[in-house]
Amino acid sequence: MQxxxxxxxxxxxxxxxxxxxxxxxxIADITNAYGISKNHLMKIVHHLAQRGxxxxxxxxRGGMRLAHPPTDISLGTVVQETEPHFHLVECFDPAANCCxxxxxxxxxxxxxxxxxxxxxxxxxxxxxxxVTQKQALAQLLLPEGVMEASELPRRCAQAAPxxxxxxxxMRGTP
Amino acid sequence: MQxxxxxxxxxxxxxxxxxxxxxxxxIADITNAYGISKNHLMKIVHHLAQRGxxxxxxxxRGGMRLAHPPTDISLGTVVQETEPHFHLVECFDPAANCCxxxxxxxxxxxxxxxxxxxxxxxxxxxxxxxVTQKQALAQLLLPEGVMEASELPRRCAQAAPxxxxxxxxMRGTP
Numbered sequence: 629m630q631x632x633x634x635x636x637x638x639x640x641x642x643x644x645x646x647x648x649x650x651x652x653x654x655i656a657d658i659t660n661a662y663g664i665s666k667n668h669l670m671k672i673v674h675h676l677a678q679r680g681x682x683x684x685x686x687x688x689r690g691g692m693r694l695a696h697p698p699t700d701i702s703l704g705t706v707v708q709e710t711e712p713h714f715h716l717v718e719c720f721d722p723a724a725n726c727c728x729x730x731x732x733x734x735x736x737x738x739x740x741x742x743x744x745x746x747x748x749x750x751x752x753x754x755x756x757x758x759v760t761q762k763q764a765l766a767q768l769l770l771p772e773g774v775m776e777a778s779e780l781p782r783r784c785a786q787a788a789p790x791x792x793x794x795x796x797x798m799r800g801t802p
Numbered sequence: 803m804q805x806x807x808x809x810x811x812x813x814x815x816x817x818x819x820x821x822x823x824x825x826x827x828x829i830a831d832i833t834n835a836y837g838i839s840k841n842h843l844m845k846i847v848h849h850l851a852q853r854g855x856x857x858x859x860x861x862x863r864g865g866m867r868l869a870h871p872p873t874d875i876s877l878g879t880v881v882q883e884t885e886p887h888f889h890l891v892e893c894f895d896p897a898a899n900c901c902x903x904x905x906x907x908x909x910x911x912x913x914x915x916x917x918x919x920x921x922x923x924x925x926x927x928x929x930x931x932x933v934t935q936k937q938a939l940a941q942l943l944l945p946e947g948v949m950e951a952s953e954l955p956r957r958c959a960q961a962a963p964x965x966x967x968x969x970x971x972m973r974g975t976p
Binding site for chain 1: 803804805807809810813814817835836837877885887888889890891892900901902903905906907908909911912913915916917919920921922923924927931932933934935938939942943
């Protein structure tokens with residue numbers, strides 16, 4: 629059971645913007661901080677802007693910022709709207725379901741109840757609740773900060789931005 | 803968010819055995835009932851037997867049956883032991899985690915709490931709770947029963963066992 633990378637990265641964008649809430653942030657800032665692909669992020673940022681969670685400003689000095697205070701952005705809503713679906717098993721999707729016992733099987737009801745419990749917990753939290761360590765997060769989100777504090781394994785070097793990649797490569801050198 | 807097909811099929815095997823608890827069941831019986839691949843099922847059946855949920859008898863008249871009453875088989879345990887992992891996001895798996903903000907980020911704690919709530923619900927139910935409509939399930943699990951009762955879309959024809967496949971193909975004929 630896992631969430632998509634899309635949802636994971638959407639949450640990371642929102643976390644970044646909640647931490648650096650005093651300025652306009654560029655996609656390059658976020659790409660460099662997390663070492664994740666720019667193309668992937670562009671789609672997500674577009675989605676977050678369309679959804680009204682962030683505002684974007686075009687131009688050379690443009691960037692994005694949160695459109696609402698972090699206390700107003702529900703984690704339950706973000707996860708529900710960024711996950712492509714919540715079809716835990718085949719019969720959750722009537723358009724794709726081929727399971728012949730669907731009309732009499734009790735599994736779907738139990739799984740729906742479990743999924744509801746999952747979302748009830750997420751609905752109790754907002755973006756503000758996961759960025760309480762704002763200063764530490766700000767430090768970790770600076771590429772130099774990452775180099776200081778990171779306990780990341782060497783295999784992350786490939787995805788990491790250049791300064792961190794160099795550090796991780798050096799660590800592996802005998 | 804979804805469970806793997808492996809878990810879905812493991813549950814279907816257990817449901818079949820709970821419904822037909824008066825005889826030894828073959829892999830072919832289950833394959834024909836659900837229209838799912840034999841190779842996939844063999845691995846699952848082996849796993850369920852190793853785990854002690856079912857017993858298997860070899861030979862021409864061999865087959866499998868539940869090793870315990872359905873009331874003793876917890877859905878939470880089955881899902882937890884058949885899902886390959888519960889790494890909702892990257893940082894749930896320390897061996898693969900490259901997210902630099904892990905030490906200060908509050909997301910993992912919230913997601914762990916949500917996942918726990920999901921499993922608490924599943925742990926409240928057993929196999930017996932999802933096969934209460936035993937007679938209806940028995941009917942739906944017979945290939946002929948499926949042909950009678952099914953509302954399955956035509957796209958399921960490819961996966962279905964032969965008699966059902968013919969029916970579904972005929973439905974599509976003008």
